[in-house]
Amino acid sequence: MDHFALVDGVMHCExxxxxxxxxxxxxxxxxxxxxxxxxxxxxxxxGLAAAGDVHLAYAIKANxxxxxxxxxxxxxxxxxxxxxxxxxxxxxxxxxxxxVVFSGVGKTREELVRALDCxxxxxxxxxxxxxxxxxxxxTERGVTAHxxxxxxxxxxxxxxxxxxxxxxxxKFGVPIDQAPAIFARLASLPGLNLRGVAVHIGSQxxxxxxxxxxxxxxGALMAELRGAGHTIDRIDLGGGLxxxxxxxxxxxxxxxxxxxxxxxxxxxxxxxxxxxxxVIAGNAGVLLTKVIWVKPGVTNPxxxxxxxxxxxxxxxxxxxxxxxxxxxxNGRRMTANIAGPVCESGDTFAMGRDIDEVVSGDLAVFxxxxxxxxxxxxxxxxxxLVPEVLVDGDRFAVVADRINPETILAAERLPEWLKPEA
Ligand code: LLP
Numbered sequence: 001m002d003h004f005a006l007v008d009g010v011m012h013c014e015x016x017x018x019x020x021x022x023x024x025x026x027x028x029x030x031x032x033x034x035x036x037x038x039x040x041x042x043x044x045x046x047g048l049a050a051a052g053d054v055h056l057a058y059a060i061k062a063n064x065x066x067x068x069x070x071x072x073x074x075x076x077x078x079x080x081x082x083x084x085x086x087x088x089x090x091x092x093x094x095x096x097x098x099x100v101v102f103s104g105v106g107k108t109r110e111e112l113v114r115a116l117d118c119x120x121x122x123x124x125x126x127x128x129x130x131x132x133x134x135x136x137x138x139t140e141r142g143v144t145a146h147x148x149x150x151x152x153x154x155x156x157x158x159x160x161x162x163x164x165x166x167x168x169x170x171k172f173g174v175p176i177d178q179a180p181a182i183f184a185r186l187a188s189l190p191g192l193n194l195r196g197v198a199v200h201i202g203s204q205x206x207x208x209x210x211x212x213x214x215x216x217x218x219g220a221l222m223a224e225l226r227g228a229g230h231t232i233d234r235i236d237l238g239g240g241l242x243x244x245x246x247x248x249x250x251x252x253x254x255x256x257x258x259x260x261x262x263x264x265x266x267x268x269x270x271x272x273x274x275x276x277x278x279v280i281a282g283n284a285g286v287l288l289t290k291v292i293w294v295k296p297g298v299t300n301p302x303x304x305x306x307x308x309x310x311x312x313x314x315x316x317x318x319x320x321x322x323x324x325x326x327x328x329x330n331g332r333r334m335t336a337n338i339a340g341p342v343c344e345s346g347d348t349f350a351m352g353r354d355i356d357e358v359v360s361g362d363l364a365v366f367x368x369x370x371x372x373x374x375x376x377x378x379x380x381x382x383x384x385l386v387p388e389v390l391v392d393g394d395r396f397a398v399v400a401d402r403i404n405p406e407t408i409l410a411a412e413r414l415p416e417w418l419k420p421e422a
Pocket of ligand 1: 059061062080103104163165200202203204205238239240241275276277278279314318371372
């Protein structure tokens with residue numbers, strides 16, 4: 001459920017007509033709904049009500065906009081970060097360092113030090129050597145690093161290969177069968193309080209069964225670790241719950257997810273951590289775009305819009321589907337290909353799609369663009385970096401500026417030897 005709907009024939013975000021945003025800010029532009037973020041944050045939290053002591057760390061990578069982080073901090077969420085840059089954002093948004101989890105397979109020593117210095121709540125270790133280095137850095141500073149060991153449960157999440165993370169051949173976590181030995185070695189190190197296990201098998205999961213399988217393996221590992229005398233008081237079950245991208249698609253609800261979690265973890269006696277990203281942000285945003293041309297094609301016309309793969313990379317990267325809808329639908333339909341202006345054929349959002357009829361100059365949206373949208377944007381083809389707008393009721397604000405090609409050009413330099421002779 002989201003807050004993008006037609007009011008008197010014009011698509012609104014909450015109380016704001018989208019044409020008003022296009023007029024004020026131009027296009028393309030991401031538009032986010034505060035009420036949708038808040039609702040998703042609440043529903044996810046309520047879904048886990050029966051699962052006992054739960055801590056929620058929003059996966060910043062899904063949508064790291066400062067205003068979004070602030071909204072979610074206000075809703076009681078901590079943060080899951082994967083870089084020094086994301087850590088800085090979490091802190092800038094006012095999320096206490098103690099509520100931040102640091103995930104990621106390639107944390108640098110500099111990033112580990114920065115995180116230790118700010119009093120980070122939890123490091124999710126991805127390999128034994130990382131734990132050794134972290135323990136040493138913590139000891140040097142006279143502090144204790146709280147950590148979990150991320151395991152790779154060798155479970156096929158049944159999602160797109162590029163966003164699967166829990167198969168043995170993926171780069172993430174330590175093999176679950178080696179976890180007891182690695183855990184024992186790391187748990188003995190001074191400076192490190194290794195207190196649990198983390199798992200995350202992939203993103204956009206539409207089936208709870210692989211998650212349940214992974215969680216059960218983690219439960220068995222936890223019992224084994226406890227049997228060996230280790231204290232386990234935290235289990236991080238990651239993120240990954242998927243969202244519908246096509247109208248009519250049905251995904252497991254947060255309540256169904258929560259019921260599964262409660263069932264599997266009933267006797268665990270730990271604090272459960274979660275790192276939801278897409279389920280919070282996905283349907284809270286659209287990419288607002290304008291039709292530049294409707295160009296005749298061989299089978300279907302091409303609707304050329306002013307948004308491109310540099311603004312919304314998911315279709316080009318994962319063949320992802322984003323529903324497309326006119327802002328002022330006239331009631332007629334057309335079959336068309338939808339593409340952006342970037343000079344490669346991969347810059348195509350849809351082929352042979354049944355869509356609202358549009359003509360040059362019309363506004364339209366790509367839906368479900370609140371997660372992994374703006375954050376994955378680039379300036380390819382020397383296009384501007386796409387701006388972001390946050391709506392709250394009947395007001396809106398630009399929460400990320402459009403960064404124009406001139407600004408990007410201004411950060412580039414000619415070396416001395418290429419400068420024109422004076
Ligand atoms: N925790 C960890 C350790 C992760 O790697 C991720 C996502 C999450 C949590 C959040 O997962 P979510 O709840 O959002 O599924 N760019 C891709 C998605 C990449 C996800 C990477 N990791 C896309 O556009 O589909």
